[in-house]
Amino acid sequence: MGMPCVIYGENHGYLAHTLMGEAGAQWIIREANERQRASYVECLLSKFFCRATLSYAKFLSEQWDEAYRTGQYRNWDFGAASQEVATIAAFGLFPRNGTILDAGCGSGSDAVFLATLGFRVKALDASSVALDLVKGKAAKAGVRVEAIHADATKMPIDDASIDFALDRGLLHNLNDNDGVAYGRELARVLKQGAGLLLRGARISYNGNFNPITVERLRATFTESQFSIGPLIPITMVSGADKDPTLDGVIVRIQRR
Ligand SMILES: C[S@@+](CC[C@H](N)C(=O)[O-])C[C@H]1O[C@@H](n2cnc3c(N)ncnc32)[C@H](O)[C@@H]1O
DSSP states (O other), X not given: OOSEEEEETTSOSHHHHHHTTSTTOEEEEESOOHHHHHHHHHHHHHHHTSOOOOOHHHHHHHHXXXXXXXXXXXXXXXXXXXXXXXXXXXXXXXXXTOEEEEETOTTOHHHHHHHHTTXXXXXXXXXXXXXXXXXXXXXXXXXXXXXXXXXXXXXXXXTTOEEEEEEESSGGGSOHHHHHHHHXXXXXXXXXXXXXXXXXXXXXXXXXXOOOOHHHHHHXXXXXXEEEOOOEEEEEEOOOSSOXXXXXXXXXXXXX
């Protein structure tokens, strides 16, 4: 047995998935509800002992589905387009007639807002419950958003078909390996010169978040394929009643 590893129920998967790499560790799962606990255990079994039937993809989407079903998603979602996206739109800096990908779109506030401005929008998320929220918002706004239920490390999107991408809170929830796979997928789907507006936590909170740092960005977005702009600290806002702010960072990544 290795060192005991504690998984707290509040984390959204990246931590659990990372720690699962520590074969032989002793697992202590705290504060998770029964359903999350069962997911963790089944996932561990499937990873190391090939006994459980729950695949990682299913584990991933069930975790997030739960957050969208129970309303826990208000811990990061405040129900309106983000100020960063609204500002870029106000200055006309999104590519005209472009296709925009919102990776890890959640309930789709940014995605639907951009669709109302006439952009073609692909909203991708691992949670089908989140995508139902996206579809509801789009229908209410009378716009079309293409909802894609997929893992961002394997996007069902054509090569070089995206003019601009958004990520608010996806990369900071991926472990290092999945982050690298995600970066590879972005390199494939982004057109030459396309930008990625990335926002995420700059520090870890009680083990939640795999923070966005210069080192992490260099590992995720290879020098030969991407340029990485300066990391600018921002305060990210959520819809949480208690403590609705997060020490975040915003950065412009560009496909070479
Ligand atoms: C913190 S939330 C942010 C949602 C949205 N961007 C926002 O700002 O409200 C992270 C989102 O990423 C999604 N997600 C997490 N891992 C994913 C993966 N591997 N592939 C696709 N989506 C994923 C979750 O379902 C969740 O909706």
